[in-house]
Amino acid sequence: MLSDIHRRTRLIRFLIVGAAALLSAILILGSIPNFRYSSYGTILFPGAVVIGLIIAGLSMYVNYASHYRLESFHSDNLRLLNETIRWDRPAFVEPYQLYRDDFKQLKKLLQCKRGVLYIYEKGRHTPVAFFGLKLSEIRPFVFQGEMESRVDKSAIPSGAGLFTGMSGISDDFRRAVGWNSQWIIRFDSPGGVSATAVFSAVPRSSLKELHEEILRILINRISLELDYTVSRFGCRSLRKKCAELFNENINLKKEFRRKVYDIHSLFKESSNLYTILNEEKLLNSFLLMIMGQLGLKKAAIFRFDQEGGLYHAKYGRGIAEEVIRSLVLNPEGAVISGLSALDGPGTLVELKVPTGNDDEMAALMKSGFQAYCKLMAGGLTYGYLFTGEKLNDNKYLQTDLKLMSILVNMMTSALENINNYRIIEELSFTDSMTGLYNYRYFYKRLNEELFRSRRYYRNLALAIFDIDDFKVFNDTYGHQAGDTVLRQIGTYLRELVRATDVVCRYGGEEFCIIMQETDLGEVRASIERLRKKIESYEFESEYSEKTQKVTVSIGAAVYPSDAETADKLIYCADMAMLKAKSEGKNLSNLYSDLNLPAENWNKKFRTRKE
Template identity: 40%
Template sequence: MAKLTTFGKEHLVFVARILFSFVFFSFLLVIDFAIHLKLISVFLFILLVGGYAFLSFSKQRQRCNFLVQAQKHNSQKLERLYGLSGELSKTSFIRDKLTETTPTLTNFFGEYFQSNRFLLFVKKGNVYQVLAAHNVTLPKRSRVSIKSKSEFISWLKSADGLKDLKFMQTTKVPSSLRSLQKEYQFDRLIPLLTESNLWGFVILKTDEKSTSQIPSQVEPLLDEKLPLFVLNQIALNLEKESISNKLKEIEKKSNTNAKQTGIDLSVLNRDLKRKIFDLNAVLGMAQNIYSVMEEEGLFSTLARMMQDHLGAKSVFLMFPNKENGDIVGKYFYGAHTSDIFGKESLSELRIEKGKALYNWIKNEKQIWHLYTMQRISHEEELLKALLASGFQIGAKLAFSGDSFGIVFLGEKTDGAKYRQIDLEILAILVDMGVITYQNIRHFKSIEELSYTDSITGLYNYRYFYKRLTEETFRAKRFGRKLALVIFDIDDFKIYNDTYGHQAGDQLLKQLGELLTRTVRSIDVVSRYGGEEFCVIMPESDQQECLKFAERLRKNIMNFPFKDEHLKQEHNITVSLGGAIYPYDARSVDRLIYCADMALLKAKSTGKNRSVLYQEKLVAVNHSV
């Protein structure tokens, strides 16, 4: 998406020149000159006006070419970024092999941050060391390290996004890093943060003189948050590696203890050994958890692992409600919910925000025994039901900010109590679940940004075509109707030329909000491009489509659009065209074509009206 950096001033200068020329040559015609001099004056006037008009047309055509080029460039850039995000999500980032990713990171920083020089610091123990570098000579790389308790690292843990390195002038920074910054003129920093820790950071040298593929007359609008979302994948994968190392340490500790006490693990019951101490199986399934990109599938896999490796008879998960912050039941694996709690719906089970039980869990450590909660509230209905049903363990899923969810484990299938090794494995499973959940949210954020128009907040053409294809397939499968309405703003170019492009953007934004309030919940509203919009209406016929189009046209015509800069209110009109599947078309492209033909008919017959497609419209519009 890009917009032209033009101004209404150019058009005013053009009109002023024409008026001046007209007055000047009119004066010459009034004066008593010879007839041939007057004819020459008229000819010069026509030539001057024609030259001005041709020059203005050439400029407008050049700007349109710039806009098409910028839109194509940003679309390709977004596709590459989306593919890189998927590639990084499947990459196993091992610190000792992280330098192998230097070429990929070099291309990434070069394209999205205009940087040809960078250093990647990664946490290793209690220090941060350089693991990858480009165009930087480090003869003593092992000495370039920063302690995790330094003032500089403490500052980074509270930072986010792309930062200017000017803060180093007022912050205590290790001398090794300061000397590197001065020698290589690093000017930008990006922290690699997750909810639990700072796993590293990147310092860059941006090249202000680097030439972009986008012409200077075009302003790029690719959202700068998207590259940061992708870069954050490194932090998530480093956190995965840390959890994997903890698993290996627990396994090593278990084997060491067994040898010291002279216990031969092969003599133990093999089923018990497999369910409690088989940490290799947990480590092997970690990759399955990290590859899940759908919320319900993630927690289904997580619950199954808790049942298989911890022996839990039932697993109950609760998550925060977005509206009021209460912790509400969402997933249950094991016995039927009604058999355990006497409730038919999981949403009836909740812990109210601000109550004693909520505050206790919020401030409690990650894992606890349920019997310790009895002193908090003896009257809490959910707590009594959990204890009465044999639930023994609670674990907190710490999300961003103060938000958290809860996992409750029922009694073990063999009737035994949960041991310390079980709780350690549970902590690791919970951490893996939280990381994967954050990963899913990051992908959804990227997908949402790639499908959203930056000015109106509506869906863009890419999402419109995807949804129209899906809805057409659904209508065909179930034998239902589908309406498509395409409309655009009448004389929007004149509005832009009169009030400026900022006022035009404000109008588009207000129109997007008005459309969202006007359509049904099942309708899909998109910005088709420029001042053109589309509405996909499932299960709607000709009568419903025309009724909606007229209601929308009147709502827009009567709505006062406010100009914040000029402190004025404006009214606009729109022309609408509609087509119906399967009556007018049986394919996606044909349906768009028919709705567009109806729109052209509405434009050619006076504007500010609604027209449904008819076969004869095609011949009429070809002759216009």
């Protein structure tokens, strides 16, 4: 089209130049007087002037028109070319948005009223862009025959680059498309992706060289965009997969951190569990720990009662106290006997709906318990742990069962730890010869009982007695016979005193008794009765054929009338015992009967402390 404009412009300029030359010749002739005033001159000269003016105006118009058309042509084509070759697409666009943009350029270039761009994928033609049609008029279709009709393609650009070609549409393909289409452009991408552009009319035959080049650029670019979109989809799926893996990684990190926190809290709680040496506190802490770790609503521990011969719920959490007290289990009932020998400690067994008159099972399930397991300590059955439903009302998972087994084993170790501690404590507080408490336990227990008596305003008595002439006894019968007497006195004392009294070996042949809630009259009768019982007791020994007898001298003091502290109470009882020894032995005295001045105590106590 650009060459046509230049050719027409040159022709018009040639005609104007010829006319100007003819006019010049006439004007030159008009300058000759004989010719100007002749009959021809008077006619030709004015006409030449008029014609010259017309030619000049026509020349100016042709120059302006040709210049405007050239500018308009260059502007339109440069704009079309710029829109065609530009590649300022955003990094992330909607699927097929590239096709829609370029298909609009095809619409401008081919000047068709209707058109649809189909992408061939998965065995069918799918519309991705269209103009001049309603959405309801377009549909995907499957077509296996020839798309193009046999037409003359001489006026249509043939394949160039990635461009396959343009042709008319076969009748079969037109019926498959479903709307009155007339022309088709097919193109393929290097990656093997096919696309088809279908239009309502034959493109204008006046496609010039530049338009043909623009058409080829558009078609080639759409072909490249096919591969680009496929790559985009592949990259998008990869990005989606990476995003999923990233989210999964975040979730795994959160799960890992939660597990680490759970393990840390479990380790911390288990460490605290092993430091608890009080059985009641241990069981309550264990219930709180197992409810927190497993997310339980309630839990309870049943212990065997020796007196009643039944299992009672001794400790419970998340359940009313009256309900706890009402739950009782028979050792031979269906619940306890339901645990087989294979169900070791920590093996959780589900409570089953009772089929008969199983009141125990019904009561447990009514209280909200769902499962139970055995607790062991020292190789023996310690009790049974019953657990309720979870806070989220879910069933127990396999991880819950494993965690339950770990916690129960920890509980077993903690119970054995308490048992070992009791044994060690008993050994540290027990006199190995007599089996009575030693002086360390005596002094500790005396302070505890004084604190209790002071708090509740009660009396507390302390009696100390010494075996009379025990050195003479050892020298006469031997030290082994003396040890036998000490052991038998220890056994006999436990039989003589009350269950609430605390009997200890003070040291050597001295013994002491802590008597709770005992006043002066009661302690006077008690120590006298004790003196007489020991006096009449016959001590047997394998080192002598005859039985031996011993006597004791006893002294006692009472809180708060005689003393208000442990040290002064021991001093007062000791002074009463020494008074009995000085008065002839085998006697019992009360400190209140001695009438000793208070300054005596103060002086001797200060000396003892120093």
